[in-house]
Amino acid sequence: MSSRFRHVALIGKYQASGARAQCGAHDDVMEGIGAFLESQGCKVFVEKSQADPVETGPYPALTVEEIGQHCDLGLVVGGDGTMLGIGRQLAPHDVPLIGINRGRLGFITDISLDNYQATLIPMLAGEYEEDLRTLMQAKVIRDGQSVFDTLAMNDVVVNRGATSGMVELRVTVGRHFVANQRADGMIISTPTGSTAYALSAGGPLLHPAVRGWVLVPIAPHTLSNRPLLLPDADEVTMELVGGRDASANFDMQSLATLAIGDQVMVRRSDYRVRFLHPKGWSYFDTLRKKLHWNEGGS
Template structure:
């Protein structure tokens, strides 16, 4: 996407971030210096804060804005934080088709791939079109009770059905496209996108799916029968999970929003028809990212020329 003079860029930071915080303010200053209009999402403010109570933030190079205004005006969103901040923001913007760029202020950063020491000039270059654009899938999850939808949410990584705090296993009946697959007794069940295959699903011995694959993962968590193994399904599949036993069964969306399912409830999961668009730096390399985050080994003599000598993320300049 080429730069447009005065194009509106939204900036998101972790909730409760200080208005004086150097990192997000430096990002705002960089964007403003390059003639972008900047909106900073006011969700980062503490509940007791207000825009007018922060005179040090009332500068001409940005303004605080609510989510509705950002959805209306912003052309790109820049998210500063870890993967959790990115996931939460991505869900909030799921219905408006705004491309997302992540700046890693967390630990792993599978989704936030611009490092803090690479913000200038990598961020501006990425916005100006020196980027790799990638579409990824959301999951839609419904909890149905007596045939009626009682909860309806989305997730970018995964939807997890898990046992409650009182202990015991969940008991589930799993169907795919109306066909019975198996009955499961386990600590939980993960339904994951390729994006989420490097998250909780990986910890439960699920495979890594390349983001370009159109697929879904079903990964049992500590199943009672060890023959219940992870399975990859086509992206168009509809997965119905019937809760047949267990107490206080939880339904977790990206492990950030928690719902409850009762015995007899049905959880229906499918891929959303509306994808998310990520903008990576021009030299983004998925396998270089995996090598860094998962500590895979690599021989310098085997590295391809375009990434040889670059730092871990594969896009540093």
């Protein structure tokens, strides 16, 4: 069974220890996956930013831009954080992604390292489920000018400073004023991010097929402020009207410091991330495993 994917980017954090780390050698896991891909007829590349600066191993190293131009699949080895970072970067190129988890089961890196070969063989031959995930386009507007612009796959979060009190945010959806909300912060989450920070703050789980956002207050001053499900066709704006040392986080991987009057504007991106899963994959299977549903029952 030969692969329908001819050029595959192997993306992940190389891990080495002892003498291997000192000589800059790649770890056995990445080398083993690369050799497996070659055995399936794939030309393997690695991400240049993750490759060792002294020794890149047997595979050519490409920038993310070059991966987007030349590769027809990204195989991400690591955790959900690694997938979030590369997913945002490759979304404009429409490169599909498969995730192999090196640790605990992830929500979006869902293939176990223990049996990845048996799982990948039919997937590389074209037997897979495709899963499209919405991205957010987020901006920070200051004095009418954009001072920060990025993509987010999970969430956009406005937080109070570590030593300050609550923030006050003026929230609007489309052209409609929602409320001035006082809280420790506010989360705007995609369906993908509904299993991340939004879940721990009391938000609902949102199926990836739902075209919506979840607006979740963090420790709100008024207990009647509840999570709100919004259509993702509307732009959501959070304006900082009170509070010190506030910041905006985007997938918890990039940060913008906010001043009074700054607006964090979120809209649906034109890009989506393409995940590939094994045939028969179900979002509900992932929820059961990750959230330990059905455990302890009869």
